[in-house]
Amino acid sequence: MGVYRFVLTRQWVCLTLIALVLIPAMIKLGFWQFHRHEHRVAQNELIAKNLYAKPVPVTGLTSPGHTVPRDDYWRAVTATGTYDPAHEVVVRMRTSNNDKVGFQVVTPLVLDDGRAVLVNRGWVAGGDDPRAYPPVPAAPAGEVTVTGRLKADETSGDSGIKDRKGLPDRQVMLIDSEQQAAAQGRPVLGGYLELTAPLPPGGSPEAVAEPDHDSIGPHMAYAVQWWLFAAAVPVGWVVLVRREKRDREEAAAKAVPLEPASA
Structure with a gap:
């Protein structure tokens, strides 16, 4: 030794x-x-299960002030009502499916009982003036039935996006049902929908892409x-x-x- x-x-x-x-x-x-x-x-399993499940009425999964649990993320839901373009907002600094920076259009859909649900109708490009409201195709008039993916309210903690104040009129940084309820003066269901049907003619606003649930990453x-x-x-x-x-x-x-x- x-x-x-x-x-x-x-x-x-x-x-x-x-x-x-x-x-x-x-x-x-x-x-x-x-x-x-x-x-x-x-x-991935949760996303696939919720995406391809039979759509259910949104009112069965959420209500005003409700926090959408993770198990209900991307759940296929339906809602019937009338769009309220007067309280429509755009969400700043969002990317399209090919990584262009613009806005997402969020329009309240007012249900028969007077409550509203926020519908993310998709992405649009900005105009020449970044502080001006961008050109947004009008939401369908009259009563409509929409299908979408249920999502939880966005927060700075979850998204990493700072909720800035002093933005131009009808522009926001985060999709927040409580903020929109205060702005609209009526109850708004917790969370929001990413519209999947009916999609607008001409492809604008551009529908938010389905979440990736195939790749498992390099972990x-x-x-x-x-x-x-x-x-x-x-x-x-x-x-x-x-x-x-x-x-x-x-x-x-x-x-x-x-x-x-x-x-």
Whole structure:
């Protein structure tokens, strides 16, 4: 064992301690990525289940002041009422399906009982003046029945979008049913709908794209990579120890003086 005393030197003690820290850290990072993979798979399953479920009346899933739970996100719902263009707003800094920046158009649909539900009719480009209300195709007149995906009210915490004040008239940063209820002076159902039918002729506003529920992302691959790195650390340590031992033995052999030849 004497030849391995070098592993007790300060250099090798430090190297060993670093290895002992790296191994559990990499294992933990692997499980973190694995749990992200599991979350993504579960979310994809939830989206697919809710998107393709039979549509139900929106009033059966939400009400004024209600917070839409995650289990109801993207649920297919229907609503019948009359659009109220006077209280229509546009949501700033939203991207189209091909990543152009513009606005999303949110128009209240007033139900028979006087309550309203916010309908995100889709994306439109801005005009020449960014502070002016953009050109928006008019919502259908008269009573209509719409189908859409139920979404929760947007918050700064969930979206990362700051709810700025002092915006131009009828422009907002977030889709918030309570804010719109105060502005409209009537009860508004919690959350909002992303319109899926009937879609406008000519494709404007541009319908919000269906959420991705096919790709699972790279998280599982990242998890495996971290675990392989964790396994490689002790292997690398052993390789370095053996190399150090070999180098020391070779150096010791060269240092032994040659015995003089016999006369």
